[in-house]
């Protein structure tokens with residue numbers, strides 16, 4: 001039986017130390033080898049891996065060689081570093097391994113809706129009375145955070161990147177279990193929400209660009 005895994009931000013070959021050092025490695029070469037080894041420990045040939053973007057940087061030939069060594073078949077959700085050149089290389093050189101690619105995609109798994117995107121996407125409200133499975137789960141990448149939840153009070157946005165998963169793809173059942181546990185921990189009754197505090201990007205964005213939160217996140221007005 002095929003198992004399903006998620007991963008992102010492998011950044012194979014990405015030389016600056018700000019990328020590999022926080023991951024606990026002493027070189028990009030060490031990081032690349034560890035990711036490949038970890039991947040192949042959990043992913044079997046025939047398994048499916050959704051890679052949510054940022055496959056490789058700096059040396060595309062090296063990145064391609066890394067991908068050749070990975071077990072399983074891969075769907076790619078494009079990240080901001082997945083240029084046309086890199087996508088063309090992967091999809092032309094690895095036919096049969098690279099099965100398809102999109103900018104975002106929604107799958108159904110055990111009656112759950114799972115929306116995959118490179119950038120975090122707000123797909124669920126804090127509606128009361130909704131059953132767990134009625135929420136759309138967003139699996140995302142990009143943030144390189146060390147924790148799985150971008151917003152600790154929103155269990156339905158989950159980071160699948162290697163930075164919070166010990167440089168290893170994570171099984172879909174483990175993700176669902178993490179999300180369900182967080183949902184049960186925080187409760188699922190409506191939480192009093194001050195819109196400006198509800199969305200961390202507002203503050204990040206407003207601090208950086210010196211604009212008011214209501215200018216950055218129009219949905220505040222309808223929450």
Ligand SMILES: [Fe+2]
Pocket residue numbers: 009011053054079142144
């Ligand atoms: Fe990235």
